Every structure is written in structure tokens, then in C-alpha cells.
Amino acid sequence: MRVVPIEKVESQMQVGRTIYGANGETLLARGVALTPRYIERLKELGIVVLYIVDESVGDIQVDDVVSEKTRLEAIKCTKETMENIRLNPSLNLARINEAVNDIINELLNNRDLIVNLVDIRAMNDYTFGHSVNVAILSLITAITMGFGKDKLRILGAGALFHDVGKTAVPENMLIKTTPLTDEEEELFEEHTTIGFHILRKIESLSLQVAHVALQHHEHYDGTGYPRQLRGDEVNEFARIVTVADIYDRLTCGRAGRARLSPLQAVELIIANSGKFFAPEVVEHFIYTIALFPVGTLVMLNTQEKAVVVETFREYPTRPKVRLLVNSQGNRIIPPYEMELASNPDFYIIRILEEGEL
Ligand SMILES: [Fe+2]
Incomplete structure (x- = not known):
């Protein structure tokens, strides 16, 4: 597919x-x-x-980094918890903790730790699917940075609840496709402090979780909000969530904005390393994303057209491809596969648009 x-x-x-x-x-x-x-x-x-489903791509499987069951359960209990947490600070978080643990355990058992899937989600359910995505991306990044389980659990909860303050922002503002007015902007930015105050009251949560909500819009260079913290002043968990959050927003095409490809989004993040984002986070984050995910149609420098069939963390720009069309535009029968990593004369020059095959 x-x-x-x-x-x-x-x-x-x-x-x-x-x-x-x-x-x-x-x-x-x-x-x-x-x-x-x-x-x-x-x-x-x-x-x-x-x-x-596409015949030319046929048998190619796109695997998620966590199982569908775990992802769905996490989305479901994030939704339930976020809807109730504001009014009920004594809420039982056992299910959320379990969901976070399941994600962590699956990721720790996954050797590849590279995100190939484009997440498909309905916009009215945006916040919850987004939260789970941010949690998964943050956790993979942190695992590669060497975080232990205790820290991963705090990070997972922080990522799931980073936008909990949005439950206090009017829904019509969140789905608005036109720019926010200054007043709306101010109200929107308050979701960070509101989130902090909701989460800090929950005894069973580490205070660090509340700080992720408070600080996930701070920038490395001190231009973020609400407190214009800079560099290491920003909580280490929030520094990771910031990058995962922006990546997921750029690639989902929300609220009338263009959807960026993984490659475009990663380029933008690299360009802002040391400005908005902490360099050591960017350094690890970029390897968690398949720049050319499995199933992507690409043009090679030889003018041959191919589909990506396997990706490798160590070679982000050199996946394994299946060659489908030769430089004269004729179908290659049968198609054959090539590891770009071991064929230095061949490389991807661009992603093909739909219909170009
Ligand atoms: Fe946010």
C-alpha cells in the first residue's frame, strides 16, 4: 500500500x-x-x-512502531482522562500509566525505532491522536538519548497531557482556519499555564509532568512562551516534547495548512536547531523519522522510478527501493530491489506526486 x-x-x-x-x-x-x-x-x-492498496507496491507492509491495540487504547484513555481531569483532580490514573507502560515496553522491544507510518486521523478527534503521537515520538527520541524507564514514564505522561490546558480553550478557536486575533492568541497561549495548574494538583503525577505542559512552547533561544526560558532553563522533558509536537503538527496538515512530508518537516526542524529547538534533541529526533517512509514513490538520479520498501536508521536518505519504471518510462518486469546504502552511484532526487508513476 x-x-x-x-x-x-x-x-x-x-x-x-x-x-x-x-x-x-x-x-x-x-x-x-x-x-x-x-x-x-x-x-x-x-x-x-x-x-x-496498490498493485505495483503490492506486498509491502507498513509497520507501526507500536501495535494498533496499544495505540488505540492510549488514544481512548487519553480522551477520557483529558475530558475529566479538569473537574476531578483525584482521578484514577492507573489506566493512563498502564497505557504509557505498554507504549514504552513495545518501543523497548522494537529494534528499528523508526517511524514509517503516516498517521491518518479525523480532525474532530485531533487532540487525542496528536497527544499519543507526540508521546510515541518523544519516547523514541528519549530512548535513543539513553533515558531509563523512570524518566520515560514521566516523559510519556507529560507528552500525553502536554495540551491538557486546551480543554479550557473554546473549541471554535482550536479549529479556526484563519489567523487568531491578538486576544485569541493570548487566550490560546494560556493553555500552557492552565495545563500546569490542572496537572500540579494531581498528587499521583510527578510535578515534572505539569512542567511539560507549562514549558512545551518555550524556545531554545528564549523566544517562546509563557516565560521566555532559554537553553537548559527549559525542562529536559519539555525540550523533547516541543520537537515532537511541532513535527506532528507540521505533518498532519491541520486547519487548512499544507501538510509537509516527513522530509520537509525534518528539514524545517534541522533549520531551527539551536533557535527554537535544543540541538541535542534534534540530533536524536531526526533519526526517529523515516524521511522516505515505506510505500513512498521516488525518482532516482538515473531517472528510474521506484518505491521505498525498507528504511534504516543509519542511512536516513538511503532506503532500500524496488525499481518499477526505467529511465525510458517502461515498466521493469519483474521489478527488482536495490539497497541504496550499498550503491553510492544511485540516490533519490525527489518524491513522486500521485499519478507520476
Ligand atoms: Fe500546545
């Missing part, structure tokens, strides 16, 4: 990966053939890309 932007999706194309709602309910099951009505509905839900 491969990723197709929703505007390029056509009737009869087959869904390559089940699409879930925030409560784990199936919105559209894998294998279903699309109809104009389904496509309309997906657009209404704010879904911007879709995994589609």
Missing part, C-alpha cells in the same frame, strides 16, 4: 489501512472499495491522506 492525498483518491480504490475514530471505532475498514460518498465523508472528517 501507499499514501495518497485525499484530493487524488478515486472511487474503486481500496483502503489499505483501517481508519479509526477517537473511541477506537472503525470509520472505514481495510479492503473496502471507496465510493464517491465515502470520499466525501472522509473529506468532511478532515482526513487529508489515505493508505491505498
